[in-house]
Every structure is written in structure tokens, then in C-alpha cells.
Amino acid sequence: MRALLRTFSWQxxxxxPWRNAAAVLxxxxxxxxxxxxxxxxxxxxxxxxSAVRSVNGQPDLELRxxxxxxxxxxxxxxxxxxxxxLASPVLESQAVALVxxxxxxxxxxxxxxxxxxxxxxxxALMPQPAKDADRFxxxxxxxxxxxxxxxxxxxxxxxxxxxxxxxxQHALRVAGQVAAGGSALAVMDIGAAQDLFGRGGQLTRIxxxxxxxxxxxxxxxSLQESPSWPASIQIAEPGDAAERVSNxxxxxxxxxxxxxxxxxxxxxxxxxxxxxxxxxxxxxQFALLGVLGLTPRERLRxxxxxxxxxxxxxxxxxxxxxxxxxxxxxxxxxxxxGGGYFDGVAPTLRWSSGAALLYGGLGVLAAGVGGWWPxxxxxxxxxxxxxxxxxxxxxxxxxxxLALLLIxxxxxxxxxxxxxxxxxxxxxSVGFLxxxxxxxxxxxxxxxxxxxxxxxxxxxxxxxxxxxxxxxxGTAAVAVSGVVASLSLAVALTxxxxxxxxxVTRWLDVVLPADLYVRSATGGSSSQSEQAAFTPxxxxxxxxxxxxxxxxxxxxxxxxxDPARPAVTLISRSLDDEASRSLPLLGAALPVPAGRVGIxxxxxxVELYGAKPGTEFEALTKAFGGGKRFFVAxxxxxxxxQFGAITMDARDFERLTGDRSVSDISLWLAPGASEAxxxxxxxxxxxxxxxxxxxVGQLRATSLRIFDRSFAVTYWLxxxxxxxxxxxxxxxxxxxxxxxxxxxxxLAHLGFTRTQVLAVVAGEGAAWTAIxxxxxxxxxxxxxxxLVHVVNPQSFHWTMDLLVPWARxxxxxxAVVVAGTVTAWxxxxxxxxxxxxxxxxxxx
Numbered sequence: 015m016r017a018l019l020r021t022f023s024w025q026x027x028x029x030x031p032w033r034n035a036a037a038v039l040x041x042x043x044x045x046x047x048x049x050x051x052x053x054x055x056x057x058x059x060x061x062x063x064s065a066v067r068s069v070n071g072q073p074d075l076e077l078r079x080x081x082x083x084x085x086x087x088x089x090x091x092x093x094x095x096x097x098x099x100l101a102s103p104v105l106e107s108q109a110v111a112l113v114x115x116x117x118x119x120x121x122x123x124x125x126x127x128x129x130x131x132x133x134x135x136x137x138a139l140m141p142q143p144a145k146d147a148d149r150f151x152x153x154x155x156x157x158x159x160x161x162x163x164x165x166x167x168x169x170x171x172x173x174x175x176x177x178x179x180x181x182x183q184h185a186l187r188v189a190g191q192v193a194a195g196g197s198a199l200a201v202m203d204i205g206a207a208q209d210l211f212g213r214g215g216q217l218t219r220i221x222x223x224x225x226x227x228x229x230x231x232x233x234x235x236s237l238q239e240s241p242s243w244p245a246s247i248q249i250a251e252p253g254d255a256a257e258r259v260s261n262x263x264x265x266x267x268x269x270x271x272x273x274x275x276x277x278x279x280x281x282x283x284x285x286x287x288x289x290x291x292x293x294x295x296x297x298x299q300f301a302l303l304g305v306l307g308l309t310p311r312e313r314l315r316x317x318x319x320x321x322x323x324x325x326x327x328x329x330x331x332x333x334x335x336x337x338x339x340x341x342x343x344x345x346x347x348x349x350x351x352g353g354g355y356f357d358g359v360a361p362t363l364r365w366s367s368g369a370a371l372l373y374g375g376l377g378v379l380a381a382g383v384g385g386w387w388p389x390x391x392x393x394x395x396x397x398x399x400x401x402x403x404x405x406x407x408x409x410x411x412x413x414x415x416l417a418l419l420l421i422x423x424x425x426x427x428x429x430x431x432x433x434x435x436x437x438x439x440x441x442x443s444v445g446f447l448x449x450x451x452x453x454x455x456x457x458x459x460x461x462x463x464x465x466x467x468x469x470x471x472x473x474x475x476x477x478x479x480x481x482x483x484x485x486x487x488g489t490a491a492v493a494v495s496g497v498v499a500s501l502s503l504a505v506a507l508t509x510x511x512x513x514x515x516x517x518v519t520r521w522l523d524v525v526l527p528a529d530l531y532v533r534s535a536t537g538g539s540s541s542q543s544e545q546a547a548f549t550p551x552x553x554x555x556x557x558x559x560x561x562x563x564x565x566x567x568x569x570x571x572x573x574x575x576d577p578a579r580p581a582v583t584l585i586s587r588s589l590d591d592e593a594s595r596s597l598p599l600l601g602a603a604l605p606v607p608a609g610r611v612g613i614x615x616x617x618x619x620v621e622l623y624g625a626k627p628g629t630e631f632e633a634l635t636k637a638f639g640g641g642k643r644f645f646v647a648x649x650x651x652x653x654x655x656q657f658g659a660i661t662m663d664a665r666d667f668e669r670l671t672g673d674r675s676v677s678d679i680s681l682w683l684a685p686g687a688s689e690a691x692x693x694x695x696x697x698x699x700x701x702x703x704x705x706x707x708x709x710v711g712q713l714r715a716t717s718l719r720i721f722d723r724s725f726a727v728t729y730w731l732x733x734x735x736x737x738x739x740x741x742x743x744x745x746x747x748x749x750x751x752x753x754x755x756x757x758x759x760x761l762a763h764l765g766f767t768r769t770q771v772l773a774v775v776a777g778e779g780a781a782w783t784a785i786x787x788x789x790x791x792x793x794x795x796x797x798x799x800x801l802v803h804v805v806n807p808q809s810f811h812w813t814m815d816l817l818v819p820w821a822r823x824x825x826x827x828x829a830v831v832v833a834g835t836v837t838a839w840x841x842x843x844x845x846x847x848x849x850x851x852x853x854x855x856x857x858x
Contacts, residue, residue, distance in 0.1 A: 044278025321385020505794020
């Protein structure tokens, strides 16, 4: 077998390097894209998990507030528990640090700790005083210890830091450093932190170290069942924080990986196309080898070996290219890839030999699958008939039954639920639909061109093109299978992205009803802070400005309803009018019963927490200590918070939390008011508070720009898939035309001119790629329905409206047809230029 590979197969590669290079390139790109996505996300997750471990330490259990904080009396209670050997109180909050000598501000996570218990439970947070600092500085008020990220952002020589907390500024002294990694953070004494943030007697977390041999599950049950245990406290395992971020980004990572495998999927069809044409061209050579003693099984193994060699070369090159792509992406994008899940994380590349073997193996497997059918064709060649030139097997009947079965299986799989939050059945559905559609190509070609043949019976050139496509439908299907695969996936992605963008645009129309929006320019995460930037007095002052008709407010707060899931966002906003005017509700809002607090939940809340309209939401009742009961009055679309959001009226939020501060203010202008003058008046009213003002048009444009940037990878993958498909058409038609030199010689003997021969070839190219474009369009639309109505809801827990951009799809299909026709014509020029007599003489 090795001797045949070195001689017989190597000669084929030498004579047709570009055709085989197309298959290697397709496998290489598929492996490279998938492997690079894996490396980028694995590196980011590892870096984030490392940062979480350094900050949280390694306790046995963590007690966290579902929202805000909880009374520090809980600490005294658990610290005295006989099964607890160590308890570490923690107060976390967000602040904004002003960089000295510049206008820049950074979000700073401030952690209040008890330094006496840190060395054994979270050593990375242990303050390390500077050489000139007092040895008791770690207990001093107004003193901070910065990690490396904070020191880099604020300046290594910074001795003082200005912190903005709510509307107040505080000057704090930098007394040393901490070893914790991750984003910018500062550590200080917990008592000083409580005083600084005005949260006396409050904690946000307690880390527990249990006595040896204690059953964690039993301990958790004993706490939760103990009298007067606060219902708003969640008990979590130490790894839950990293797991929450992994869950948060998992659907995004899986979808990116699947999109990256689009090129590999197309590559399998390209390998199939290249080898099928190669086997057809070398049929007489295979037959001669059979006569000389090469068994049918050995012929199958030889072609399979050729496909695996192509896959091996492509996989090795893909692993190298994927590593380079991942290194560049980590340096440029920081592991984010447009998803926004790893802000503040600057990961280094972590190469994985296991992942390299996995994705390299996938590349080889894809090539092997693509080479299986050509290998079976080589095995089934009738040797005597093939040597005489009459060995072409007739098209098999009944193949359409298998195609219909695959398509039916794909449709059935589209109705299956997600598995562990991943739409595995939906991805299989897409694969079955594509394979079934491509398997139906010969039947579709015969059906369509059988109807068109009588119309072209009286015109010689169209008749020859259509008859060859109809009678050689197996060969035609092989030639266009690659472009059908790539075009269908490109069509599906185009429809999905267009549908998502249009749905986001409509969503923005509802969630941005005002004319102007005001927020603090100090940054930071208001959802993690107890005090937002704007006071009620400031909101009232803006409402009285000339040109302002009315105002609205918004405040967000994080809710940890389930320790194993990412936090839910609680949104407080003005709902003075009907909720449907401020929220993109799905259906009509329900009346709120007396004694209940009305809430409006996003689609993710229904999917993940069962918060159905018309029911009471017990999880939120527990988060607020059990004092209030919440009624789900409606469901709304939210394209920002993938794992859930709850909206309630600002007045209800104030009564529940006592927090009247707001993070965003919306302004409706009076008729005829000047937007520029109102903006100037707002800036003057907020002279002491740096603010950002944006019009609704600016916010819409910024949101859509972020959307386009997030889907930039998708656009690039579409281009790669189409490029591979068109390259496959070029290789396929070149091989087809070069293999038909005798036929062109016979046409020349019958009186056809060179121009007419080229017209026949171009007509065949148009006929074959036209059927490929139609099949690709139909399959792409079917796949887009699965992506829009199944994959997206199961992955991201939101729905969207299906929009088909017909003009863009028509241009895409037309480009494919034109490219196939031009490619066939260019390949035909080379064949038609040969001496017709010599071409026909090869048969003698």
C-alpha cells in the first residue's frame, strides 16, 4: 500500500496539485478555526478561574447574599457553630478610582476583609505592607492594598487614590499590595470598608472552613432548616463562581465552535468532490490495477488512505494555524471574541495537546468520511467494462428515499429539547438536513432538468448542457456538493444574523422610548453597588429644566437566585404608563392582584426559573427575606441579559430596598425644545458629577455597532465557507473538463467551433451551479428556521422574528452561479485548445 501511495497516488497529486490543495486548505481552515476558538476560550476560562481562586481562596462553603448584603449577626452565628473551624467575613463593593493626572477612571472592586483569618483561607488577599508603611496599616482606616492590575492602571508610584462612591469622593492611602490576580481590586480592613461605604453591620459573603469529616450537604441542610435562618442567603460551593462564568459563556463558546466547524464540514464535502472526480478520472487505471492483482478491498483502502493523508496534512497545518490565530486573538481581543464575558481578564495562551489531538482527529475523520464514498466507487468498478470505456455505473434508483429519511430525521430532531443547556439535537438536525439535502441532489437534478429538457430540445447547445446534467446527475451532484454545503450554511447564517439584527432594532425602539439618556461617566457597575450615582434631588432638578417634559429613571441590582447559575439582574424603572410602552412585552400585561408586587420577567426567567405569567415567583420572595410576594404580570424580550432579568416599578423597588438612588435618567423633550440646549442645561446642573449624555439615535447606532462587532466572527466564517465552496467548484469543473478531452474532440469533428464548445461547457457550469444554488438556498432557509427558532432560544433563552433578506440571498446565489459558469468556461478554454484529432485518437 505504501508503494502505491508513493507512486500511483503521488503522481495524481503532482499532476493536480491545486485540486488536492483545495481539500487540504478546507480541512486546515476548519481545524484552525475550531482549535483557535477552543484555545482562546480555554485560556480565558483558566485565567478567570485562577483569578477567582486567588480572590475567594479555598473555603469549604461560601455564604452569599441573594441581593445587597446581610446582617453581620449571621457571622457570629456561624462562627460559633461547632462544625465550623474558621469563618472569614467579607464585604465586597464597587467603586470608581480616579487616575491621578488624567481624566481616566477605572472600576475598582473593593474587598473588606479580616486580616487575622486570611492567611489560612485566602492567602492571595493578605495585605503586604510597603517597606515604609506602618506594620498596623492593614487595620488602619482609609488605607488600601492594590493588586497588580490596579497598580498598573493607577500607576506603580501612586501613594493616594481618589475613590468615588455614589456621589461622594474619598481620598485613601495606598499602603502596599496583594497577590490576587484578575481585574483591578483593592483590599482593606472590613470595619474600615463598612464605614467607607456606609454599610455598618453589613456583609456580602462569609467563607467557611468546616471541621474534618463534616458532610457538606448535611451541614447546608442543617443551616437552612435552623430557626430564623435568613431566606435571602445562598450557600454555595467554592467552585460555583468560576462555574457560573463558565455557564454564562458556554452557549456562546459552543456556538462559536460549531460555526468554526462549518469550514470543516464544507471541507469534508470538498474532499468527497475532489476524490470522487479523481476516482472517475483514474477509473481505467484502477481497473488496470485490478487486472494486475489489486483486489477491490485494496482499491477501497488505497482511496481511503489518500483521503486520510489529505486530512492529516490539513489537520497538522490547521493546528499550527489555529495556535497562531489564538495567540493573536488573545493579544488583540483578550479572550473576549466579542462576547463580553471575560472583561478585565488578560489571559496567556495555554496550549493543550489533548485539544490538538481532538481537533486534529476531527480533521482526519472529516477527510475520511469525505473519502468513503469515492473509495466505495473505486471498489465497485467493473474492471473489464471500465477498461473498454463502458464502465460507468448507472444512477441508482431509490437514493431519494434515504435523502427523505434523513430530512425527516432532521425535522424530528429540531423538536427535541436542549441537553444541559446545549442544543445538541438542534445541531444534529442541521447536519441531517444538510446531508439529506445533498443526498437528494441527483434526484432533484433529474426531476428539474427532466422538465426542462423538452423546452431545449430544438436548440443544440442548451440541449447538450441540460442533457449532460440530467444524464450525468451523479457526477453533477458530486461537483456541486461542496458549494451546496457552503452556500446553505452561508444562507442560514445570513438569515439568522439579519433576523437577529432586525429583532434587536425593534427591541431598541421599545426599550429606548425617551429622547435623551443621562448616566454617570465614572463607570463601574451600578448593579454591584449599594449606592448609584444620582440622587432623587438631581432627578427632580433635571425634571424642572426648560425643555424637559418628563423624566424616567433606571436602577439595576444583581440577584443571586441560584448559586450554580449566573446572577439575575433586577431592574427598577419608571413604569408610570402601561408597561407595554416601556417593555417589549410578549402578549398583554396581566392585572396585579391586591397585596402583590407586580414584576415583568425576561424570557430567560421563564425558561430557567419557571417564572410563568400569572404565577407568584417564590425565589424572589426568598431573596427579599420573605416579606413580600411577587406576581409575574408579563414576559418581555431582553437581548442583553442572557440568564434573566426582572423588572419592577421604581416605587416598589424603593419601598423594598430603601434605595432611591438611580444609575440612568431618561429625558423626554417638550415639543420644539432644542436638544443641544437641553444637553447643555443638564451638564450645568451636574457640574459636580461627570456625566454622559446620549440621544436615542446615538444609543441605537452604538448598540448596532456593538452587535455587528460581536458577529464579525460570523461574517468572516461565512466568507470562508463560501470561498471554500467556490474553490471546490473551480477544482471540480477543471477536473471534469480535462477528463472530457475526447468528448470535445468528437464535438470538433462533428463541426462544433471552439466558441460553441466553450458555450456548452459554460452552459453546463451554469446548469450545475444553478441547481446547486437552488438547493443551497432551500437547505439554507430550512437550517435558518432551526437556528432562529430552536438553537437561539435553547442557547441564549430569547426568541426573535424570522426575517429573510431576499435581495442579499439573491445576490449570493447569483454570485455562485456566475463564479461556477466563469470557472467552467475558463477550464473549457484549456481543454478546447488541444488538438481535436489527438484527443479522439486516444480512443484507438
